[in-house]
Amino acid sequence: MSTPTPSKHTAAADAPPLVELTAARKDYPLGRTVVSALRGVDLVVRRGEFVALAGPSGSGKTTLLNLVGCVDVATAGTVRVAGQDTGQLSEGALTKLRLDSLGFIFQSFNLIAVLDVFQNIEFPLLLQGKLSKAERAERVRAIVDKVGLTNQMKQRPAELSGGQRQRVAIARALVTRPTLVLADEPTANLDSETGERIIDLMRDLNHTEGTTFIFSTHDPKIMTHADRVVRIADGRVVDAAGSSDTHAHVQGHA
Amino acid sequence: MGTTFLIAARNLRQGGRRVVLLGMAMVLVSMLLVLLDSLAAGLEASMVHSATTLASGHVNVGGFFKVTSGQASPVVADGPKIRKIVEAEVPELDFQIDRVRGWARLVSDRASFWGGLLGIDVAEERGLREVLQITSGSFDGLNAPDTILLFEQQAKRLEAKVGDALTVSAPTMGGVNNTVDVRVVAIAKDVGFMSAINLFMPKATVRKLYQMKEEATGAVQIYLKNEADAPAVMERLRPKLEAADFKLMDSDPRPFWMKFDTVTGQDWVGQKLDLTTWREEVSFLLWILTGFAALRWLLLGVILLLVVVGIMNTMYMSIRERTREIGTMRAIGMSRGQVLRLFLIEAALLGLFASALGAGLGAAIATAINAARIQVPMDAFMAILMNDHVYLKLTVGNVGYAVALISAISCFAALRPARRAARMRPVGALHTVG
Structure with a gap:
């Protein structure tokens, strides 16, 4: 297991809040009943933090990431991301917020199967439409170099290993230089060694780029890399300031 | 836009037998459209030429x-x-x-x-x-x-x-x-x-x-x-x-x-x-053209309806299979309009390629029929055609019309499925439940 390197952008306690959830609630109708995935969550994540969400399956980790990631809206309470109340934003404004400020890393990588590595990473830049072709190529090559996939640029996702695919997903999430990257169990489909390397890479990017990361995980080893572990159980935050030495605690919730 | 085209084209190529069968149906319809149009135009041309030479200016x-x-x-x-x-x-x-x-x-x-x-x-x-x-x-x-x-x-x-x-x-x-x-x-x-x-x-x-x-x-x-x-x-x-x-x-x-x-x-x-x-x-003879046009549109209407149903069905299946991809693209920042365009481009590309191939085949067959100077087998038909051989009047217009019509119908048929794809909520499309 690697040890976190000294950070160029250490998350200070007085850094401005990037994510603020206040009494955030998410209910899903299920037939005649209502299932509450989140039951009033209060949480603040500051710029530059590397935060792990821990909790058993069904505890609400993914729902919390969905709300912060603006792919879902809270039933009650407020969710503020980059200073904006997501509940007050239009569909178009939410899409723009996702495109310009957020990056996503999925458990199943979710790469576009028909595009090669370069094209997958370039895709969000094309959606933004801000850079020229040459600028995009330069940006993509830089990030590809950082995630160590220079020799795989022309390969399609099906030709890559799980670890390589997740590196592509990380590169795609970071290529637009977002302020916040959300990763939903990014190591779940990887062997432990590859998972470690992926978290190391994310941690390194957090340090060097100052990008805020919030990732969910079941794996206590992975949690040890986080600045802070937010523990969730039954749709509630039970500990928002937990240390990364959490093995026994997490086991207790599982 | 280039990447949208690329995604659409490559998804089509990976569509497998379902897309191939639908494409073949569209090729056949386009071919039939060109042949029927050129036959109708040939019939009219023969009638105009013969009637205006024999009986009228x-x-x-x-x-x-x-x-x-x-x-x-x-x-x-x-x-x-x-x-x-x-x-x-x-x-x-x-x-x-x-x-x-x-x-x-x-x-x-x-x-x-x-x-x-x-x-x-x-x-x-x-x-x-x-x-x-x-x-x-x-x-x-x-x-x-x-x-x-x-x-x-x-x-x-x-x-x-x-x-x-x-x-x-x-x-x-x-x-x-x-x-x-x-x-x-x-x-x-x-x-x-x-x-x-x-x-x-x-x-x-x-x-x-x-x-x-x-x-x-x-x-x-x-x-x-x-x-x-x-x-x-x-x-x-x-x-x-x-x-x-x-x-x-x-x-x-x-x-x-x-x-x-x-x-x-x-x-x-x-x-x-x-x-x-x-x-x-020669108005007493023009009912033949009217009747032929009606028959042609009836036949084409039925076939085009089948093509529309085929395209809609294929698009719905494709969208169902690619729900996660749609969710991913929406999460990354693709707008609803861009998702809509992606699927419409896919349908348009299919329509364009299939109809161009079909219209090309139709044009080739029409040219071959004209070159072969196939004799009209019955006197009754000869009387109608005012010609002793089958003549198909092929023009750039009727080939272009077939390509444009089939491509437009393809887009039209894809509109409803594409709108469904565009309206998907990213969270639902991603199938992510915590």
């Missing part, structure tokens, strides 16, 4: 002359004056001819029948020489006075051959029956329905039969550079002729020989002109 200035109110002859008293007006007022003019018209009984030793006489001047009949296929005798034989050209079916009915003498009998404008003896100088291959009734003779012989003056004729037939200008030219000529002291009949879109009863029932004497277009002169 693009625009006709005919008319009736009534000595008494109860009797009418298809005569225009001053042909040269009308030709001068046409020359001056119709810049679209290609050329003009005039033919003496009549309705007479043709009698041989064995049989007789009534037919429409057309008195012609061989020298000015440009198109007729091309259309008629002389099987015996010579078309130029009509330069001699008191001669006649028969079609094969007429010769067969009369049991006549080149060199035989026949008698033409008709009532003159004065109400007295008159006859002339004529010699068969040519027998031509039948050219559809028109060859059953039309009899070609020199102008002078027909005038002699009806005891008409030199300047009298049956109709001035006007041929335009573009047939489509006919209605406009006719409308323009009407006031010009009235200004030149001609009296005109009200517009009546029927061939001149169907108007005898109407004209004889009217209470006027003297000359009245009757202007018609070629479509009106």
Whole structure:
């Protein structure tokens, strides 16, 4: 297991809040009943933090990431991301917020199967439409170099290993230089060694780029890399300031 | 946009058997569309060419002359004056001819029948020489006075051959029956329905039969550079002729020989002109085109409906299979409009490639059919087609039309599934439940 390197952008306690959830609630109708995935969550994540969400399956980790990631809206309470109340934003404004400020890393990588590595990473830049072709190529090559996939640029996702695919997903999430990257169990489909390397890479990017990361995980080893572990159980935050030495605690919730 | 095209094209390529089968169906429909369109255009072209050469100009200035109110002859008293007006007022003019018209009984030793006489001047009949296929005798034989050209079916009915003498009998404008003896100088291959009734003779012989003056004729037939200008030219000529002291009949879109009863029932004497277009002169045949067009659209409508259902079904299945991809793209920042465009582009590409291939195949088959000069197997069809072989009129327009129509239908059919894809909520599409 690697040890976190000294950070160029250490998350200070007085850094401005990037994510603020206040009494955030998410209910899903299920037939005649209502299932509450989140039951009033209060949480603040500051710029530059590397935060792990821990909790058993069904505890609400993914729902919390969905709300912060603006792919879902809270039933009650407020969710503020980059200073904006997501509940007050239009569909178009939410899409723009996702495109310009957020990056996503999925458990199943979710790469576009028909595009090669370069094209997958370039895709969000094309959606933004801000850079020229040459600028995009330069940006993509830089990030590809950082995630160590220079020799795989022309390969399609099906030709890559799980670890390589997740590196592509990380590169795609970071290529637009977002302020916040959300990763939903990014190591779940990887062997432990590859998972470690992926978290190391994310941690390194957090340090060097100052990008805020919030990732969910079941794996206590992975949690040890986080600045802070937010523990969730039954749709509630039970500990928002937990240390990364959490093995026994997490086991207790599982 | 380039990446959207790339995603759409590659997803199509990976669509497998479902996309291939749908593409093949679209190829077939496009091919059928081109073939049916070119057959319809060929049919119309054959009819226009044959009808305007045998029986009508693009625009006709005919008319009736009534000595008494109860009797009418298809005569225009001053042909040269009308030709001068046409020359001056119709810049679209290609050329003009005039033919003496009549309705007479043709009698041989064995049989007789009534037919429409057309008195012609061989020298000015440009198109007729091309259309008629002389099987015996010579078309130029009509330069001699008191001669006649028969079609094969007429010769067969009369049991006549080149060199035989026949008698033409008709009532003159004065109400007295008159006859002339004529010699068969040519027998031509039948050219559809028109060859059953039309009899070609020199102008002078027909005038002699009806005891008409030199300047009298049956109709001035006007041929335009573009047939489509006919209605406009006719409308323009009407006031010009009235200004030149001609009296005109009200517009009546029927061939001149169907108007005898109407004209004889009217209470006027003297000359009245009757202007018609070629479509009106052969209107009794145009139901064939209308019927064929209706049948074509019915057939295509059913097939196109099946294609629409096929495209919608394929798109819905594709969207279901790619729900996660749609969710991912939406999460990354793709807008609803961009998702909509992605699926519409996919449908448009499929439509464009399939229809271009189908239209190309259709064009190739049409060209091959024309080159093979396939004989029309039945007389009935030959009568309809006015042609002895199948002719498909292929134009860039009907090929382009097929490609545009199928591509547009493809996009239209994909619109509903694409809107469903665009309306997916990213969270649902990602299938992520915590």
